[in-house]
Amino acid sequence: MKNKLLYIAIAAGMLTSITSCKKFLDINSDPDTTQEPSNSSVLPQTLAAMPTGLQSDGGLYVSKYVQNWLTGSSANANVYDLQGYTFSGGTMAATWTMTYQAMGNNLNYIVDNGIKKGQNDYVGAALALKAWSFQHTTDYNGDIPFHDAFKPGTFAFHYDTQEEVYKGVDSLCKAALEYLSKAAASPESNTLAKGDFVYNGDVNKWTKFVYGILARNAHHLTNKATYDANKVIEYCDKAMASVSDDFVVPFDATVNNNSNYFGTFRDNMGTLRQSNFIVRLLDGTALAGSNIKANRDPRMAYMLSASNDTTNGNGGYRGVDPGQGDPYYALNAPTSYYVNGAPPTSGTNLTNYNNARKKVAVAWGDSTYTNVSPGVFNNNTGKYLFQNKAPFPVMTYAEIQFIKAEAALRSNKSGVAYTAYINGINGHFDFINRVYSSIRGASNIYGATPIPAASRSSYLAGANVKKSADGLTLTDIMLQKYIALWGWGFFETWVDMRRYNYTAPDPATNQQVYYTFSLPTPLYTNNNSLPVQRVRPHFTSEYTYNRAELERIGVLQMNYHTKKMWFSEP
Incomplete structure (x- = not known):
């Protein structure tokens, strides 16, 4: 109330002093203070x-609810x-x-x-x-x-x-x-x-x-x-x-407010790390049952960041779990354990060196653990949607196709559902491969080169993708939709997960629709053991x-x- 009275008093004083100056009050005739801007x-x-x-x-926040990424500290509370x-x-x-x-x-x-x-x-x-x-x-x-x-x-x-x-x-x-x-x-x-x-x-x-x-x-x-x-x-x-x-x-990426929030300049993702859930979806573990090289999704190399150490069976792609964080977060970069300028060969330095190589990389690049250019408009840094000039999606063709696929499957139109399912997968490949520079000079999110056509064809013919309408499940559709929305469509993914009560089973398999997804254990103390539903x-x-x-x-x-x-x- 005090501020309102002060505002009224100032306004009254202004009116007293300028009542004789009609031109001053005619602000719409002044191009510098126009009150009727163009649409x-x-x-x-x-x-x-x-x-x-x-x-x-x-x-x-919401990205953590759906486990796109999570906080990377080892003491993660x-x-x-x-x-x-x-x-x-x-x-x-x-x-x-x-x-x-x-x-x-x-x-x-x-x-x-x-x-x-x-x-x-x-x-x-x-x-x-x-x-x-x-x-x-x-x-x-x-x-x-x-x-x-x-x-x-x-x-x-x-x-x-x-x-x-x-x-x-x-x-x-x-x-x-x-x-x-x-x-x-x-x-x-x-x-x-x-x-x-x-x-x-x-x-x-x-x-x-x-x-x-x-x-x-x-x-x-x-x-x-x-x-x-x-x-x-x-x-x-x-x-x-x-x-x-x-x-x-x-994004034009010339000042802070017209630069991508996830880019290196604004430095908002330094404490965040990709989740193990998205790693499992892309390395073949969840959709194909094994992360052997033949089952790895080619999109993984474009979307996620690999660590130095590649001995974990999927090319070095690692993630974190809710409430766990990265167990190697507190360790220094691998190079800090070098001996005479070279990787160590024995002793404590070798142990620390190997453990540090297992750290989960930041979203901005492979084998990268800190922001290399905070506060600098370097458009050659970053990866996928996490670049200063990378465009940010609000709605995509791939998302629409997965909506159609789910609706069709629910109404027993399995042929329509399967076509939309394949269209959704291809639509996301196209989303990654699109040349965005035509949109105000935006950065291409595929980096140096698009996903090769042969890699796409191999993936579609592989174990991650259903080959016909027979046996297509809600799980197949929703997990591919999760991949397509990862990194930008957190809110729609959250709607989807709440529709399925996070861990509801697929009636066709009796396994979770969001297969391998796990709620945090325990949930936050104020949740009364219930998952989050709203803000x-x-x-x-x-x-x-x-x-x-x-x-x-x-x-x-x-x-x-x-x-x-x-x-x-x-």
Whole structure:
């Protein structure tokens, strides 16, 4: 209240001193302080907000819930590795900030301004982004403000149920499709390319993105009697048709805020290490039953980092388990144990040297254990999606194909499911091999050379991939989907794992759908032995201004983060 009174007092003083200066108050006539910016100048800010929200919340926290990677210290008591949650002002709050601040009223402005000026392409794109942000946020937080989210003159906002938000997302998508259809019918009047650095103003690609949102929205409800697999398949068929339709956000990497959050410059991944779960999926252990060379996924060398020591049977790819960390984390680099400039041949130095070579490498490169260029815009460092100029995916063709495959298998369309399953695998190979430099000069995530066609063919013919529709299981689909989303699609993977209650069995095999995945033992102390299901609303704003609503929906309970989501319930 003190700050509000001070603001009013300052405002009153300003009005007293300038009431006779009409030109000063006419800010819309001053190009330096314009209050009616063009849609082309507002849209880029909303697009840029997407990776910030996804990478910081997803990369640091949700990625640990689904075991993309984990904390690498040997004394690992990390709350999030153990699926816990702690109360803190900015912790896990980037999604909330993105939806309600960075994107919120900016998108509302684009919609209102676009309708006024007849810019159907901008209106359609803005409505699509609104739908996407609310879908993402409700899957992250549960009940959230939706209908009253941007109600003017309001400090406390009503929380809508997740069911209501899901319906609202569907409505926003349908509205977006109407405006995009109008834009497609009058391409000569479209100016979206001026502000759109994702699809360069292509309304057809925006339309596919909207159908992708609808596919997610409808498919998340697999546990409900109302689940409509045919509708999901319909949406998938109208969504991304190839890797060229992927929604990826590029980075210029000229300053901190336009550089990839996972790149070496920003140095956010130094304590994180790839999990043993993803290693098992890629080295053949989980999908083929053995990590012999013939069973190793060629994507492993492009996605993961190998250690110096290659004596573990899979080429040196190692990971960590939740609550365990890297047992060799405290050891120095192998070279620190050299004797007279060469590797030791005996004694304690040899023991330490061999153990240090077993350390799990950082995501930025093979046999690399620290960041080689923090705070430096070196675009030759990093690996896969962990480069300063690597683009960040929001939705991909491969993901859509795996959604279609699961929906088809659930509706006994095994042939359709198998085709989509193979398309999903190929789609992820294409995702890695795509030349991204055409998107604002982004870095290619395959590094020096793409995955050879022969390696892909060998993998598809090998033991990791089913050869026909007969015997295709949910496990086959979901594990390949996990691989395709690893490193970026943590939130969708989290939705999937919660749909399957993390460790639910595949009815075809009676083994876990997420075969070889294990929950942390024990789970975090505040979990009451239950896995995590949701994230609390923004701590600072909601606990200060909206406490009554939090009390109403039960947020203040200690184990609220383990309360199951509406979408995952029957």
